[in-house]
Amino acid sequence: MFNDFSRRSLLKAGAAGLAAGMMPRIARAQSGKVIRAVMHAPLRATDPVINTAWTGRNHGLNIYDTLFSTDSKFQIRPQMVDTYEVSADKLTYTFKLRSGLKFHDGAPVTSADVIPSLQRWAKRDTMGARMMTFVAELKPVDERTFQLVLKSPYGQVLQTLAKPSSIMPFIMPARLAAQPPEQPVTEFVGSGPFRFVTSEFRPGSRAVYERNADYVSRDEPSDGLAGGKIVKIDRYEWISMPDFQTAANALINKEIDFLEAAPHDMLPSLIAAKDVTVADYNPLGFMSVVRMNWLSEPFNKQEIRQAVMYASDQADWLDAQVGNPDYYQASAAMFGVTTPLASEVGWNTKPDIARAKDLLKKGGYKGEKAVMLQGTDSPLLSGSSTVTAQKLRAIGMNVEVQTMDWGSLLARRVKQDSTANGGWSMTHWVTTTTELMNPLASTVLDTRGKTGGFFGWPEDTEIESLRNKFALETDAAAQKTVAEAIQKRAYDVMTHIPGGQFKQPVSHSKALKNIVTAPAPLFWNVEKTA
């Protein structure tokens, strides 16, 4: 008889009995319509126009809404907008808001709220700012109708208003949108499918969202960021856990429901867990980028920048960052592998060492030190930096790797000084494909140089001219041709080196169903079955 019981099973039974008195309350907290999610980072700054990180975008998607949205096939769909018209001369866009839209404080959403929201956002967002240079006037027509009048035709109006990643044009009440864009809003009132529970907000630790019962969803099914946003849970709790091992254990132990970004080397144990599903809901994924500083030696010379590319092998970077080829793809595509503007022109992603050495010689390289900034906060950043340093040393370059936390790296990379005076030469960076899929939104293709460009400060009038051409083009096929020309030119002058594309699967409880496939984690449409 006792053979049926192992010592361990007896211990487990005893343990369960001991804990039983306290367990029910916890079990109750886990059930019902509450999703407890550990995201890639905690929420600290809550103004999505100021917080340019993905946390700001994800927070904004919960509580605010946008005029237009991008669906899973990259089509622009009306979201808050009911109908819209474009005049024959393509200069006047007339938008009519859906009826019944209300902010969380009960006030109706009107044209008077939309216009200052767009104006405030455009002061912070690159794509918005560019569109505004073409805008002659944004004016209300009536409570639900407003017009955007252009000085000259602009081909990216709807794409800009449907921007799928930071900074998104969220609509706020006029009194909040009146705030200067450098001044964060302190009241969190949107018209989105969730309400922010301010009283439970613990910056860096916990943010709580409740279903907005007054939200008027579109009738279409959810599709990417577009379509209906029907919330099927009561609460969504965004919990911070600094230790991913703890978060994985908590998911396996059913203490949380959703883990956004478990490190890739942790995925096998989560896949093996009985009640956990590991799946990818963001097919666009992420891209890494190598950025060189055009202002300081040795990368102020085009040939030496090109030498870095020919010394590099995307597969080596991706192996160091992700490890498992199931989750990554080498590709030269600067606008993403599966996006409408995807193209492989410019590089075959493989090394050509002889050419790299030849380019170094042509560039007159004399052993100038290249200072590489290596962020140590994440293996996605640190692994690839180590690989690059080794590749460059192999072709005879003098590389100094300076390791630092992400905060120090951010402060350092804005310095335009020489390396001898605290400047830098190169660094690795990771971003979402959605940030790079449009030549106007892609900050790494901002080639306005020292006075206006993104860190690294490439300067190239040809690329800027092509980006302007892209902005004015309204035909999709013609846009693709221009985008390809931009990519080719970017490889020639070496604005940056794409490091390949990778996926970041989500791990979640099997009790969660119908998670929306989108470039950001979404909690509308999701059902919790147990």
Added chain:
Amino acid sequence: MAVAGVLLKRSVSVIPVLGVVALIAFMLLRFASGDPVAQLAGDNADPAAIAAIRARLGLDQPLAMQFLNWLWRMLHGDLGTSIVSGQPVTALIAQRVGPTVAVSITTIVFSVVVGVPIGVLAAWRRGGWLDRFAMWTSVTGFAVPTFAIGYFWIYLLSMQFGLFPVQGYVPLSDGLGLFLWHLTLPTLTLSLVYIALIARVARTSMLEVLSEDFVRTARAKGLPERIVVFKHALRNAAVPIVSIVGIGIALLIGGVVVTESVFNLPGLGRLVVDSVLARDYPVIQGVIVVFGSAYVAINLLVDLSYSFFDPRISQQ
């Protein structure tokens, strides 16, 4: 001198100490690498936007002016506002102080309850198996890193036996049972090193006292060994033990960050680490001042307690 008088005198004497703590906290941050404005401004910010944010935060002022402004507000009970979240630093500290204080108290109570008897018994049976076991445990407690102990308990007691939750904190207001249930593993994890420390000090102190004449006299009088050890000897050995417990409490308040991370306790340790990574100067400065004040206050209480355990020690 009355206790109140001593308290007042000692309190006044720690003001310069806190001033130095404040100055060092302020200057260290300013000379460290990193810039909160670069993080806040984001990738799209132009120089004008960066300058506007810097001006809004007062970070464009001379360092001396920034320090004096902060000091002046602090003297009025205002620790400033978080650069990142925009919330008052006092509110952030109030949100986070509960888990840190809770796990510190449970740890120190558990450590004293377990560590002192182990030390006393090890001294009483010097050289025996209990002494050797106690000292082996003590060495292990010092040698094994806290995070490894934490993962061991999680694997064994949470993942294998399902006895305790893997992570999280429940405030006392939600019920004593749940509160203690969530704090059990963090307490077991943190207390190992303090049990080791307290047991070693208690053993050493007791060994010294047990060899003194008054203990021999007590035994000669025929007092039971239990009374000799725990009443006469332990009280005389208490001062070093109280010292180490006091230091332990102070170290715990500032040193629980690893445990807070492993068990996802939203405490002050994590607040300060997050703030350092984000270069959230007002929060870091505020927490350092609070930690500094707590450290000084605990040391003051420990000093005052000496005369309770040993009346020969004057409060003056």
